[in-house]
Amino acid sequence: MDRIQFPKNFVWGTATAAYQIEGAYDEDGRGMSIWDTFAHTPGKTYNGHTGDVACDSYHRLDEDIALLKELGVRAYRFSIAWPRILPEGRGDVNEKGLEYYHKLVNRLLVNDIEPYCTLYHWDLPQKLQELGGWNSRETVDAFVEYAEAVFGSLGNKIGKWFTINEPWCVSFLSHYLGEHAPGLRDFQLALNVSHHVLLAHGRVVKRFRERGLAGEIGIVPNVEWFEPYSAKEQDVEACARRNGHFNQWFLDPVLKGRYPGYMLQWYEKLGYTVPIQQGDMDEISQPIDFLGINYYSGGVGKHAEQANLLKFEPVDTGFSKTDIYWNIFPEGFYRVLSWIDREYGKIPIYITENGACFYGEFDGERNRDAQRIDYLKKHMIQLHRSIESGVNIRGYFVWSLMDNFEWAYGYSKPFGLVHVDFDTLNRTKKDSYYWYKKFIRQGWLQV
């Protein structure tokens, strides 16, 4: 048996997002978001589930902070709901909305838990969607206004900021594949959105610096890793394209100030262009302090002529799967982190999300979720390998503190260390919670 020891100052945490846990969707002046609209539209989410109540964390803050405290995490990553702060997307600031986040942050700080705050985790104010949403450059200005309001109020209390969570999901999953709000299916639109979201990120970083805030700021792309099925040139190229579309499309502009050339050409050949205006790439590539990286899955892929516009198709080579049918591919975690290191250098990295959907079971005494523990353990080993290899990783956040609204899947896909009964809203710690708690205390893993 080997003991895997992590660095002393490594930050262990958990993560959540506003719409997935808060509930209180129409309280204290909160405006509507695109997720309220989407979830309330028949047929868009599992069994018509909505985030109206979610985990009701808005009213159960103390209980949730007590869970974090007992867990022993050094940091908690949460997001701010834009429509609580600017109910109409722009204009008047809703002080009640800010008060809620002050309360949250104060309680974290009193308990020695460092707040890691995401500004945008997908809840765009509905009013802005009606004006074109992320397809419009005006939304970039609106995002800057929103960020200014938050920085002005909370800027001295929060040291770690993330602009946008998972820009791939904001653009392609939501505007091309139509699976997330606003549920559109137009590739050109999705490309426009990807550019505007990146621009919004860059402008907010710039404002953050201009305000002279003491904290640090970055962005959170979700990454994956696909290995070519064979060494055939076509399979290798198909996987490179998938990497270009999913990973590089967001990392290159931020860290290199340009889109990957071969992807621009690929899209252009298909008749799609990116609405880049003069100066945009300089704004997007403002120096950041760290990268947030979300990793869950990956696999093996190959060329497939008719598959989709990337001519790429995953191949099922027998990976075990989580209960959301995602491949369990811990090695992919190591590979993608090594690739980021080679490609972008020693930028500090926080693993802002990693975790798994498993139902587990309640055996009358405890919530047994051995599969989640196994998933976390295997990914932490790869995390350790990456650190040993010199990747500059500073922290790791389990997704998620508790079961919550898993977007289009509603409450049917639990990712939590804590079980939530969505009828009673009772929280029960799972085995994985106790396992993570013990791990944090000792700082090493037995493998």
Ligand code: IFM
């Ligand atoms: O629940 C989501 C989260 O909002 C963003 N990253 C992936 C998680 C699991 O799907």
